[in-house]
Amino acid sequence: MLLKEDVMIEFESPRLAMRQIAAQDWAIFYELHVNSIVIAKCFDPILPEEIEKRFEQRCKPWSFEDSDWLTLVVTNRDTGQALGLTGFCFDKGVAEVGYLFLPQYFGYGYCSESLAALLDWGSSELGIDEFQAVVTEGNIASERVLRKCGFQLAEVIPQNYCISGRLYDDHIYRLAKID
Template sequence: MNQFSSSRLAMRQVEVQDWDFFHELHVNPIVIAKCFDPMPTDEIEARFERRCQPWTTQSRDWLTLVVFEIATGEPVGITGFCYKDGVAEIGYLFLPKFFGFGYGSESLMALLEWSSIELGIHEFEAVVTEGNVASESVLRKCGFQLAEVVPQNYSICGQLYDDHIYRLAKID
């Protein structure tokens, strides 16, 4: 897969040399607070190894893209999706020092455009844990609409949260 970009950001598939960055995103307590429980390193390593594999629309794992600032070359986050049954479930994680720059929305818009044009994907979904207000804002800015709330569906550190399911169907 080739790299693609937006006005300030470039994205490419995660590679072996991205381990330290990937690991940081998966252990930073601010990043994972509304996403998932802390994971042991071996579980993060297994996730990373799967995501470094060549990806196609027939892959059952996530296409994971590292998001870089074009101006500095510094990685700011990851974005991507898992494609199944004609729907791409999208997700993203960004380092806290890059919160508030609009990088989540900008990278998601670029991902939606690229996947629609290059891969013919037109249906997208995102599952957000209740209370992850910033993530819900990113989705709404990108045209997603809240489609369903699944009560008490997801546990983080022993506390149950509602899942907010957002959907977007792009029409060309």
């Protein structure tokens, strides 16, 4: 099923609501890209201009046919508080998932819950049946989230990603949804 570009993407899980990122979400997007705890095992610090460029790209209308990221803000359903981001980019039949959450929300299961909801939505609404994620060696919490959602380690690419001048292995996780 293909979505029209003008359709706002929104869905929920028991505790969370996910919706497409919009201009009013700049503060959380920026914080997630500069917070040293969040980015430590993800990427090097990014210049503010680059963060702004990424934000503008992510706020554009999303289309399934594009290989751009669908970025969703994850909020607490009861309070409306933004907790983090989740989403995917779709290319060659596979959706690569990603997520970033503010440190004060680590350990509550929000990331796993939002990822499970994203996988269910992508599978039921878009017909996606193959997902993958790339995790930097040492990001144990992220690997735990992926395994909890059914992903399995499929490949390790040695010394493939550099953060702060150190080379790390990339861990490639995959999940095939079978109905």
